[in-house]
Amino acid sequence: MTTIRSTRLVRRVTVLADDGVPLAVREVGAATAPLTVVFVHGHCNHTESWSPLRDSLLRLTGSSVRMVFFDHRGHGRSGGAPAETYTVEQVGRDLGAVLRAVASEPVVLVGHSMGGMAILSYARQHPHEIGRRVAGIGLIATAAGDLHRSGLGRYLRSPAVELFHRAVTRAPRIMQRAIRFGGRMGGPLARAADRRGPDSRFAALMKVLHSDTSVVTMAGFLRSFAALDESAALTVLAAVPALVLCGSTDEWTPFELSAGLASRLPLAELVRVDGAGHSVIAERAEEVAHALAALLRRVG
Secondary structure: OEEEEEEOOEEEEEEEOOOOOEEEEEEEOOOOOOEEEEEEOOOOOOHHHHHHHHHHHHHHHHHHEEEEEEOOOOOOOOOOOOHHHOOHHHHHHHHHHHHHHHOOOOEEEEEEOHHHHHHHHHHHHOHHHEOOOEEEEEEEOOOOEOHHHOHHHHHOOOHHHHHHHHHHHHOHHHHHHHHHHHHHHOHHHHHHHHHHOOOOHHHHHHHHHHOOOOHHHHHHHHHHHHOOEOOHHHHHHOOOOEEEEEEOOOOOOOHHHHHHHHHOOOOEEEEEEOOOOOOHHHHOHHHHHHHHHHHHHHHO
C-alpha cells in the first residue's frame, strides 16, 4: 500500500513495512531512467544526510539514474515502532519492502554505516534477488560484524552502555529529556570538538545528542550493533560489482573493517578517503560521488 504526492521529478511516497510501520520514501529522477540507486542512511540520520552526495552525483549522472531515499523506522519522517523491532534484521526487511514498492530493476544499493548493514541483512534474507534485481552495491563506512572489537564499537558491550539500555527501558521520557538537554547545553562544546576533528570521540557523542532520533530508537539499534554478524551475506554478494569506501580517520567503523569486507568481495573496488571520518558522505561528497559514478559505469 502506498500514498503518493508528485512534484515534477520528485515524489514522496509512504511504504508500509511488513509489520505496518510507515516508511517515508523520496524518489528523485524519472521513473523511466535505466538504473535505480537506492540509498540507505545510517543510525540517527535521515534522508537529508545524503543531500551533498546526491547533488554531486546528479551532476555526474544526470537523467540516467533515478535515486530513491528512505528513512529507517524511528528516524526522520518514518513512523516509530516497538523497541524490539529496532534491529539490523528488521531494517533489512524494511529495505525489502521499499524495493518491492518503488524500485524498478536493475537496482544498485548504497548504504552508509547502519545502512550498509541493512543491505547486508537484506542480501542474506533474499539471496535470489542478488544478481537479478540487485546489480551492484556500495558499502560506505560500514561493517559486517566485529564492531565490538575496534573503533568506538569497543564500547558497545561496556557496563555503561548496558546501564543506558536499562535506564531507557525503565524511564524513556526522562532519558529523552536528558538527551535533549545535553544536546542543547553541549552546542558550544560540539563546535569546539568539530574544530579538533569531526570524528573525535567527543564530537561523535555530541552529534548523537543533537540528533532528533528518539532515545528508544538509539538504544535499540545500539544493542543490535553489539551482536552484529552479517558475514553470510558476503558470499551472496560476491557475484556483483561492489564499492567499499571508508575514511582513513573513521572512529566508528575503522578502515580495517572495510578492508575486511572488500577482501571477501571479488568484484569490489576498495577506496580509502584520506583524512575523512565516519561522515565521509558529507565531508567528501564529491570524491564519494566519483567513486559511486565509477561503480554505476561498471554495473551499466
